Amino acid sequence: MALENEKFNEDKINEIDVNELDCRDTLTFWEKFGNIFRSKSIWMLHYCTGCGAMELPPTMTSRFDMERIGMAPMATPRQADVLLITGYLSVKTLRRIIYTYEQMQNPKYVVGFGSCTLNGGVYYDSYAVISRLDYYLPVDLYIAGCMPRPEAVMSGFKKLMNMIKKGEALGWKRYQKYYDWYKKNQVRALGEVYVKDEFHE
């Protein structure tokens, strides 16, 4: 066991704190201008990875109604702005998520939902669930909780909108700039980023 731990320390993920790195130097006037309008009309991709998606129906429908702050669900990745990782993310889903994320148009934002995306949550010792999302995709905002209530979700979305307006939600730029680092981590966890579906062979 001790031997195994030593070995694991050797080939650990080389932690460069990508979240601290500044990608803001290229904001032009038109980007700033665009950000104001982007923040007011956000389409989130309707793709639910885990149990956290349970909190979205009340958030979307009449009681909390996220359309009043300017968000609506979208069916296809190419037309969506926000990717929600709702709850636990298994390695099998992570492959699909990476495909989906790379299909989305810039600018794009990732929101991690619940404690599973933060540190594994109750699935911290699962062989099939990743422990920390921001090693694999650039996360702009985490909403903590297991699960976060619709109030927390709404407050999180509001915060995301402010971040977009100020030009702070730059995960997609980090993903472009540190693509190799993200790819290395993805390959480390997944073996190979490929999606094979035997029912469509």
Add this chain to the structure above:
Amino acid sequence: MNSMNNIVENIKSELNPENIEIVKKNQIAIDLKNEEVHTALSYLKSQGWRQLTLLTCVDWIKENKFQLVYILMNWDNSVTVQVRTKIDRNNPKFKTIINIYPGAEMYERDVHEFFGVSFEGNPNHEKELFLELWDDIPPLRKDFDPLAYSKKKFDVREYKVDFIPKEGEAE
């Protein structure tokens, strides 16, 4: 309950199981030798147990055995029969039942993936079903350590400890 006794008597006389028990209302479990399983399944299917609800596996690591459990359901009298048999754990092998219950193909792939039991005669039993690119021993065996695997494969977030309670201090 009378019909239940009839079924039990019938199974006893026809299949001669090592052990038969009534698990709960409408549920019977029988333990069989390896070579009797296929005959028993064909017989039960002809008697109305046409649905294979589940094929699963139990790891008895101290006995060094795997137990295969075939759960059959009869829609006419709603009695469930569990057919159980124990196989060797070191070289787990069993004959397929896809000629009796064709739907067992997926369950056999499932059991092969999570326990490593190979099913002779099922052409697809080694094809991966749920786990993609698995690189360790089958994960539902008792000697598999999921925490060690998770730590090795997915790095965890490290937290700075801000406060350590002193001895005797309530948390």
